[in-house]
Amino acid sequence: xxxxxxxxxxxxxxxxxxxxxxxxxxxxxxxxxxxxxxxxxxxxxxxxxxxxxxxxxxxxxxxxxxxxxxxxxxxxxxxxxxxxxxxxxxxxxxxxxxxxxxxxxxxxxxxxxxxxxxxxxxxxxxxxxxxxxxxxxxxxx
Amino acid sequence: xxxxxxxxxxxxxxxxxxxxxxxxxxxxxxxxxxxxxxxxxxxxxxxxxxxxxxxxxxxxxxxxxxxxxxxxxxxxxxxxxxxxxxxxxxxxxxxxxxxxxxxxxxxxxxxxxxxxxxxxxxxxxxxxxxxxxxxxxxxxxxxxxxxxxxxxxxxxxxxxxxxxxxxxxxxxxxxxxxxxxxxxxxxxxxxxxxxxxxxxxxxxxxxxxxxxxxxxxxxxxxxxxxxxxxxxxxxxxxxxxxxxxxxxxxxxxxxxxxxxxxxxxxxxxxxxxxxxxxxxxxxxxxxxxxxxxxxxxxxxxxxxxxxxxxxxxxxxxxxxxxxxxxxxxxxxxxxxxxxxxxxxxxxxxxxxxxxxxxxxxxxxxxxxxxxxxxxxxxxxxxxxxxxxxxxxxxxxxxxxxxxxxxxxxxxxxxxxxxxxxxxxxxxxxxxxx
Ligand SMILES: [Zn+2]
Numbered sequence: 001x002x003x004x005x006x007x008x009x010x011x012x013x014x015x016x017x018x019x020x021x022x023x024x025x026x027x028x029x030x031x032x033x034x035x036x037x038x039x040x041x042x043x044x045x046x047x048x049x050x051x052x053x054x055x056x057x058x059x060x061x062x063x064x065x066x067x068x069x070x071x072x073x074x075x076x077x078x079x080x081x082x083x084x085x086x087x088x089x090x091x092x093x094x095x096x097x098x099x100x101x102x103x104x105x106x107x108x109x110x111x112x113x114x115x116x117x118x119x120x121x122x123x124x125x126x127x128x129x130x131x132x133x134x135x136x137x138x139x140x141x
Numbered sequence: 142x143x144x145x146x147x148x149x150x151x152x153x154x155x156x157x158x159x160x161x162x163x164x165x166x167x168x169x170x171x172x173x174x175x176x177x178x179x180x181x182x183x184x185x186x187x188x189x190x191x192x193x194x195x196x197x198x199x200x201x202x203x204x205x206x207x208x209x210x211x212x213x214x215x216x217x218x219x220x221x222x223x224x225x226x227x228x229x230x231x232x233x234x235x236x237x238x239x240x241x242x243x244x245x246x247x248x249x250x251x252x253x254x255x256x257x258x259x260x261x262x263x264x265x266x267x268x269x270x271x272x273x274x275x276x277x278x279x280x281x282x283x284x285x286x287x288x289x290x291x292x293x294x295x296x297x298x299x300x301x302x303x304x305x306x307x308x309x310x311x312x313x314x315x316x317x318x319x320x321x322x323x324x325x326x327x328x329x330x331x332x333x334x335x336x337x338x339x340x341x342x343x344x345x346x347x348x349x350x351x352x353x354x355x356x357x358x359x360x361x362x363x364x365x366x367x368x369x370x371x372x373x374x375x376x377x378x379x380x381x382x383x384x385x386x387x388x389x390x391x392x393x394x395x396x397x398x399x400x401x402x403x404x405x406x407x408x409x410x411x412x413x414x415x416x417x418x419x420x421x422x423x424x425x426x427x428x429x430x431x432x433x434x435x436x437x438x439x440x441x442x443x444x445x446x447x448x449x450x451x452x453x454x455x456x457x458x459x460x461x462x463x464x465x466x467x468x469x470x471x472x473x474x475x476x477x478x479x480x481x482x483x484x485x486x487x488x489x490x491x492x493x494x495x496x497x498x499x500x501x502x503x504x505x506x507x508x509x510x511x512x513x514x515x516x517x518x519x520x521x522x523x524x525x526x527x528x529x530x531x532x533x534x535x536x537x538x539x540x541x542x543x544x545x546x547x548x549x550x551x552x553x554x555x556x557x558x559x560x561x562x563x564x565x566x567x568x569x570x571x572x573x574x
Contacts, residue, residue, distance in 0.1 A: 007523035009516055011553050037525050041532065042516070042551045044525060065516060065554055069523040098524050116523065 002070035003137045004052045010043040035101035050141045075133040078111040093126040146262040163196040165429035170194045176221045222433045232280040244433040256385030257290025263390045264348040268295030275323035278302040282383030287322040317345040325356035332367030359489035392453045395460030402430045502570040516551045
């Protein structure tokens with residue numbers, strides 16, 4: 001029950017990030033979450049959108065390179081300890097995170113943690129055992 | 142199928158070629174002695190007169206001509222015919238002061254176009270073909286030369302010039318172009334663009350003639366794959382005439398020099414001594430049929446090897462290898478010789494597009510060496526680690542090839558300026574003089 005995330009290659013150049021986000025908003029793409037990872041040389045912009053294929057088509061048309069990855073959207077209590085709880089479950093099962101980022105949902109008190117792990121099924125299983133809910137793409141919008 | 146444009150010349154016996162060269166050289170030396178005071182002065186300084194030149198065996202007695210001479214004689218100083226007999230100029234790209242202006246009589250144009258027609262015929266071109274010329278037209282010799290050659294062969298000629306890729310692809314597919322003539326980097330770009338536009342299946346191309354830029358065997362394979370063609374090399378320079386000084390045949394094993402028009406020599410670039418066939422050195426040309434702007438022993442600065450072995454295609458004219466570098470292009474970075482062609486080979490081998498820019502600077506008396514490289518889609522990943530690994534592998538492969546470390550910058554696709562005439566591959570910001 002993973003969600004599809006789009007990752008976009010951005011040169012480490014001032015303004016490129018806003019170029020991509022402006023492109024999305026100009027095309028009325030509903031951006032739910034965004035995270036950027038950057039090095040000295042380049043950046044990777046990761047976004048969660050409602051209509052993944054439409055967003056991908058826009059990026060392709062404008063010459064961006066991107067990749068679509070299945071990640072897990074983990075429901076998280078929006079209070080102290082919410083994040084720690086999830087990380088402990090994963091650590092206990094020896095599942096290491098490539099990266100993670102969090103955002104708030106439109107429902108009060110509920111946040112979402114996007115996690116990228118090597119094996120989605122394994123992570124999903126241990127989280128379910130611990131009573132932690134995984135959201136679908138639709139549930140995020 | 143016609144295999145040769147001028148079979149009696151292209152397949153003439155070596156003795157016949159030598160006889161033409163002897164006779165034409167003697168005549169040409171007399172022509173420049175009589176009509177170009179600058180040549181006469183250079184010959185007098187070396188103590189040679191036309192009487193001393195009786196055959197090609199005496200060629201080595203003549204002085205060399207270099208780009209410096211051309212600069213000094215700009216614009217009319219090397220003109221060997223009255224201006225009223227000239228019908229065209231062509232010129233090299235290059236900053237003011239370095240520009241070369243070459244003059245042509247109608248006869249010169251005619252012979253130049255014959256050379257290009259031989260090249261087109263050698264890749265299988267006939268009057269049944271549709272030849273798309275996507276070299277720049279204008280002062281640059283690429284467009285006009287291949288255009289003229291294509292007319293002579295009788296191909297339906299599409300005088301596209303360079304740029305406007307969408308229109309190039311539209312004409313290419315709508316009119317069923319079968320032969321493409323352009324720079325290799327533009328051919329690679331057209332191949333990529335055709336793929337993106339989903340037009341690859343609609344292409345009718347069978348062959349391409351690509352020159353005016355250095356390119357590697359890897360790039361040849363790349364272009365052949367993306368456009369579904371055989372890619373052939375062509376060589377030339379404005380000073381000597383333009384494209385078609387030499388061209389590749391079906392054997393794709395060196396370019397036949399049109400020896401009935403040009404005598405080729407290989408010299409030691411440091412001493413000027415003539416080297417035997419098969420040895421690597423600087424390529425020197427003597428034009429023996431040109432009227433208006435005949436270069437005698439012109440030093441091309443291209444480092445090259447000549448091969449007199451019999452060619453499978455039946456042509457008897459000597460073959461030159463693809464130039465392995467230009468003394469002009471060679472960069473000395475941190476004391477190490479670097480040829481852009483080496484960098485290109487590494488990029489292709491590592492799966493990067495052969496589109497790059499080298500930036501050299503000097504900071505606090507130390508050379509800096511940066512290479513901008515375009516990130517290909519296949520290599521992109523959502524994790525920083527994967528992308529960084531690819532980058533590190535490229536840096537390591539470059540170091541293994543060049544012996545020095547380059548700082549690699551990954552750029553977005555198509556963000557490095559593409560060539561429409563010639564690509565700007567090197568930006569040298571050092572002020573060494
Ligand atoms: Zn041949």
